Amino acid sequence: MIGRGSHMPNMVTPGSWIKPFPQGIYVEPGDFWIDPSAPVDRALVTHGHADHARSGHKAVMATSGTLAIMAVRYGEAGVTQVADYGTQQRVGDVDVRFVPAGHVLGSAQIVLEHQGERVVVSGDYKRRPDPTCAPFEPVPCDIFVTEATFGLPVFRHPDTVDEIAKALATLADNPDRCVLIGAYALGKAQRVIMELRAAGHDAPIYLHGAMQKLCDLYREFGCDLGDLRPVTAQNKADLRGAIILCPPSALNDRWARALPDPVTAMASGWMRIRQRARQRNVELPLILSDHADWDELTQTIRQVDPGEVWITHGREDALLRWCALHQRRARALDLVGREDEDD
């Protein structure tokens, strides 16, 4: 394989100051971790999803959105430091800058510079518009540390508008039923609500109890989610013709049984594959993801044009293969605990 880095044979190995471990990425000259899966002294956190943001760190640096999400989920943390998008800060011997990743509220790529080398850790990201968060900004770099959740060429997410239209058409076709949409409580749920509102659905949307706090938080950050109401034991049976959102785990749960004949839907990139949808007993698959699809992943790599691609989690084999076919140097990092089954 011809690597693009081969024109600098006298330099030390690129990115040798970045140490990937199964439990996260350690940045030696700054003495901090990025998205560690176990408690550490100093963590930089890309975004609030549980597989990236854990509790128990002594000090955390993240965007205000991510810190707020962590506070809702884990209560008061140790020392926190806000990283504003685009503002450079020095941590130890490393210049650090948080840049929007377009994944969920507060999500960031972390740009690291040390001794003239720039490394971008993408965290999770997507490229298509999301009314709940700032759009991804491509940053050219020497090493691009990317996710690959949907890193197979079969994953091409369709237009969001069409998927939302599918949900609304189903609702209109089934006035005696309700449409129960399973959606990740952080990010996906609020995005689905915003997209429904944008498509003209003004009716109250009902929420499973687990979604309430994060929706309130999104509101504080300026998302107008419209009329949201809790599903209660009293109104449960009377939600015909309504859209209800719940976490994916509640879809086939006892909780859903008392609802009026729900059309079981799920908003996830995995819904692209029939088998995945059937495993979940989903009747209405909505292909809506907060992760980059195959085209977005490869387009982003072309755009930031790194000397090396490092792949954190997902279907790394296929993305490695693509890099090889396009003469790009690439390696898989084998981070643990990063599979996103619901998104």
Place this chain on the structure above:
Amino acid sequence: MRRFSDLIDRLVYTRSRNAKVKLIADYLRATPDPDRGWALASLTGQLDLAAVKPALVKALIEERVDPELFRMSRNYVGDLAETCSLLWPEPPGRPTPVVVPPLGEVVETLKALPRGQGAATMTTLMDRLDVPGRYALIKLATGALRIGISARLAKTAFAQAFDVDVEEVEEIWHGLVPPYLPLFQWGEGHIERPRYDDIPVFRPFMLAHPLEDGAVDLTDYAAEWKWDGIRVQIARAGGETRLFSRTGDDITNSFPEVAEAMPIDAVLDGELLVRGTAQGNSAASFNALQQRLGRKAVSGAMLRDFPAFVRLYDVLYDGAQDLRGQPWTERRERLEAMMARLPGERFDLSGLIVAGDFAQLAALREGARDASIEGLMLKRRDSLYSAGRKVGLWYKWKRDPLVVDCVMMYAQRGSGKRSSFYSDYTFGCWSEDGTLLPVGKAYSGFTDAELKMLDGFVRNNTVAKFGPVREVTKSLVLEVAFDSVHRSKRHKSGVAMRFPRISRIRTDKPAEEADTLETLAKLITDPV
């Protein structure tokens, strides 16, 4: 094509039978000819194009996508058509929204496909379709569109769509060819129901209810043995003979000796059984008949070792005369009179049982040890031959009450010697809302030959794979015998069987007619 691919997509995700019927009915009402006819043909298994080999599809995709990336994708997705539908690159400069060709045009194109032209035609079509369209196209073109819908369910949907009786649909079904224009004209009320008097068509069977409790008065009811074969209808018209199974499937080619022996134009109802020297010249049990079922071509050895005949018990037509409006006693007389015109080697008459009273009949039933006897039939003497299952007319009274007909849902590989076979089967019964719920699991009761057959069925009818488990189309009825059945909180169905085993493979029975949970629950003897 978009409506069709949308229908296919939604059927995949719909579990309840009633919802499936509604989806198909809505489609048939809303879609113009000939598209809806072709769709109905594909749903009922009447459209076996197989115009293109899967290898061609694979070759086409590998011209467009790196073979290694294709391999990884296929491993992940599992299904070839689905993988290719997702991987196929959108042709540059295609107008949006995509102008998708209608189903009729796609079918005509595939039917007329000249030898060696598959690649060019498939490419053109693939370029004109979207993801669900490409999926449907590949499935149609390779003859692999299996979505677990039975022909009966599709006909029921037609009946619902146009508010006609499903038995009337059955009546003319075999006279029709896709895309069934007269069928839809009739459905929409533009023409009278088409008649097919000069060709042998299937007439819906009259069916029996299980006798649950109580006795019947033998002055009102006649008793016959219930034979352990398969129900069959022999129809001859215009000199041509057809054999139809319980499901209305044409099984003429599996039993040529019976069809060839039919000397007169008539429609007869009876039990297909095997009787030869190897069987001691008397009717054998179902196991012997099993050797003959599901074969497309019949060898000379098969005909010699397992010769078939029909034990007749009813007549629907004598010549062109429809006898179905006459009471059973009249039809029975006609049948008895006809026997002289039928060759005894292939046709005999199912005798009537003479019993003084019901208690004596029950004793006869208990004492019956003949392997070819499954129990008793009780037929109301004044019953007209009416399609389907009408209350109070015919009863079946099986010998062993702890048997239910279930539908295979999942299969799992066995262990040890059987590890290459799908030998563990999960089966279900119908719930009230028309969903199939698993009621048990069995891995015994079948012969080695039956295991092979079951294994083949699983492999050819897989709709999904989860590790070692395969989900199959809900189409194969398994008669399950068991010692007792109990209430269970651990099972979604609420029941659990004790020592279930497969007692018979009912290829002759449509899945919708498998037993309901309610029937199974009635066999529970536990105190509440």
